[in-house]
Amino acid sequence: MARYDRALTTFSPDGHLFQVEYAMEAVRKGNLAVAVRGADVVVIGVEKKSVAKLQDARTVRKIIMIDSHVCLAFAGLTADARVLINKARVEAQSHRLNLEDPVTVEYISRHIAKIQQKYTQSGGVRPFGVATLIAGFDHSGEEPKLYQTDPSGTFSEWKANATGKNSKAVREFLEKKYKDDLAEDAAIELTIRALMEAVESGSKNMDIAVMRRETGLTLLRNDHVDRVVKKIEEEKEEEEKARKSSFAKR
Amino acid sequence: MPNLTFLEGSCSARSEARKEREEGMAQDLEERFQVAQVAQPQNFLRDTFSRGDAPAKRIEFAHGTTTLAFVFQGGIVIAVDSRATRGPLIASQSVKKVVEINDYMLATLAGSAADTQYFLRDLGKTARLHELDTGKRMSLAAASKCFVNTIYSYKGYGLSMGCMLAGWDETGPHLYYVDSDGTRNKSNLFSVGSGSTWAYGILDSAYSFDLSVEDALELGRRAIAAAVHRDAYSGGTINVYHMKKDGWEKVSADDNNDLFWERYYPNGKPGESS
Numbered sequence: 423m424a425r426y427d428r429a430l431t432t433f434s435p436d437g438h439l440f441q442v443e444y445a446m447e448a449v450r451k452g453n454l455a456v457a458v459r460g461a462d463v464v465v466i467g468v469e470k471k472s473v474a475k476l477q478d479a480r481t482v483r484k485i486i487m488i489d490s491h492v493c494l495a496f497a498g499l500t501a502d503a504r505v506l507i508n509k510a511r512v513e514a515q516s517h518r519l520n521l522e523d524p525v526t527v528e529y530i531s532r533h534i535a536k537i538q539q540k541y542t543q544s545g546g547v548r549p550f551g552v553a554t555l556i557a558g559f560d561h562s563g564e565e566p567k568l569y570q571t572d573p574s575g576t577f578s579e580w581k582a583n584a585t586g587k588n589s590k591a592v593r594e595f596l597e598k599k600y601k602d603d604l605a606e607d608a609a610i611e612l613t614i615r616a617l618m619e620a621v622e623s624g625s626k627n628m629d630i631a632v633m634r635r636e637t638g639l640t641l642l643r644n645d646h647v648d649r650v651v652k653k654i655e656e657e658k659e660e661e662e663k664a665r666k667s668s669f670a671k672r
Numbered sequence: 673m674p675n676l677t678f679l680e681g682s683c684s685a686r687s688e689a690r691k692e693r694e695e696g697m698a699q700d701l702e703e704r705f706q707v708a709q710v711a712q713p714q715n716f717l718r719d720t721f722s723r724g725d726a727p728a729k730r731i732e733f734a735h736g737t738t739t740l741a742f743v744f745q746g747g748i749v750i751a752v753d754s755r756a757t758r759g760p761l762i763a764s765q766s767v768k769k770v771v772e773i774n775d776y777m778l779a780t781l782a783g784s785a786a787d788t789q790y791f792l793r794d795l796g797k798t799a800r801l802h803e804l805d806t807g808k809r810m811s812l813a814a815a816s817k818c819f820v821n822t823i824y825s826y827k828g829y830g831l832s833m834g835c836m837l838a839g840w841d842e843t844g845p846h847l848y849y850v851d852s853d854g855t856r857n858k859s860n861l862f863s864v865g866s867g868s869t870w871a872y873g874i875l876d877s878a879y880s881f882d883l884s885v886e887d888a889l890e891l892g893r894r895a896i897a898a899a900v901h902r903d904a905y906s907g908g909t910i911n912v913y914h915m916k917k918d919g920w921e922k923v924s925a926d927d928n929n930d931l932f933w934e935r936y937y938p939n940g941k942p943g944e945s946s
Contacts, residue, residue, distance in 0.1 A: 520814070520817055520818060520821065521813070521814035521818075522811070522813035522814055522817055523813070523814065526806070529805075529806065562842065
């Protein structure tokens with residue numbers, strides 16, 4: 423096994439590309455990112471890493487604009503993500519220049535996935551240790567779009583997804599609780615609930631952003647996030663109490 | 673290619689793009705258009721064919737044409753003549769000056785037929801790849817932009833083209849004029865070629881966006897007929913096409929003499945003795 427995990431361009435006898443799998447492991451260690459598609463918005467939530475005292479928290483952004491109508495959240499190596507984002511931003515403008523149309527979300531996701539795949543089949547490079555959640559609106563058409571890419575270069579469309587630390591548990595939570603055509607507030611609440619499954623609650627530990635067709639990407643203010651967190655915690659307490667009392671009755 | 677490396681500067685995105693372009697170009701070399709293997713390809717045409725002391729002066733290029741297209745409520749009308757001249761010789765009366773790029777895109781040909789046909793067929797390939805990529809028809813804006821960007825990289829190399837691109841994409845019917853200088857203009861009405869001045873006379877006096885389909889097709893036909901009547905370098909068959917939402921249709925191909933003398937002026941032209 424150890425002999426096949428060095429050079430990227432070598433398959434192992436049982437069909438694995440170890441470097442790609444190790445890259446996915448790096449993603450699994452990254453901070454959690456969640457995205458939920460509503461009827462006319464996409465809500466994105468990320469786990470905020472605690473910053474050092476002297477560090478300016480505003481410079482550690484994990485939800486990033488590719489163009490005014492498309493944004494991206496990621497889990498994994500921040501520097502790798504930065505490179506991918508820069509390439510995607512250039513491609514978005516090139517597309518506007520050469521084709522006189524903004525990119526569709528599918529196009530830019532496919533472009534990012536294509537780059538990620540290229541780095542799994544070249545000499546002297548390593549894969550990007552990043553999985554992305556790409557959200558936005560197409561120029562034509564009504565509904566919002568959400569895509570995910572991973573270090574192997576695959577991409578797929580999702581209604582709601584999570585990536586990074588504890589993403590499996592969060593995705594299972596989303597599978598249970600997701601409903602089609604959520605209104606904006608409901609989508610925000612579901613995103614925060616999903617984050618709270620794996621992250622300490624409170625605006626100190628999470629960044630929530632909403633992608634809307636007209637106004638693009640908006641970061642929610644801390645007091646807004648805290649209000650929703652409070653509501654969710656109160657509801658959870660009520661549920662706990664109701665459960666305990668029904669328990670006692672038996 | 674003129675040396676434009678000074679434009680790249682220290683911008684990392686551009687030099688990265690250049691590297692990727694160069695890598696891609698190595699693969700595309702076989703496909704790249706071959707220019708004249710002389711010291712100054714941009715002067716090749718003039719030096720070989722048209723200058724006073726040019727060695728091949730007797731082989732003059734085919735020029736002279738009338739083409740027109742306009743957008744109206746029922747789609748797009750495209751009308752062309754079919755004559756090719758070499759100096760005083762009528763080289764052909766049956767040139768196809770409308771190039772069928774795909775089911776929903778047509779282009780008119782003016783200038784060098786070889787250049788135009790080559791690059792328009794290349795555009796057809798790009799449009800098809802775009803369709804497969806995105807699942808939608810390639811917009812006319814994108815097609816004309818890609819076309820003109822390709823042509824622009826050959827600027828100064830002696831290409832000669834003045835085309836109109838007409839098509840119906842996801843946002844409706846559109847008409848663009850593109851030429852070998854790198855011009856790209858959008859409008860509802862164009863006429864290109866040596867006979868265009870006469871065609872504009874007819875078009876400008878009778879054009880309206882609200883024309884019926886029948887009237888619009890007849891207007892296109894009549895305008896070419898007027899140009900053909902007065903311009904020595906236009907003639908042959910008057911071909912008319914109609915671009916509709918679900919594709920184009922070739923409407924008519926009338927011999928210009930039959931059209932003029934049997935349909936428009938069966939009793940001779942007013943004011944002229946026969």
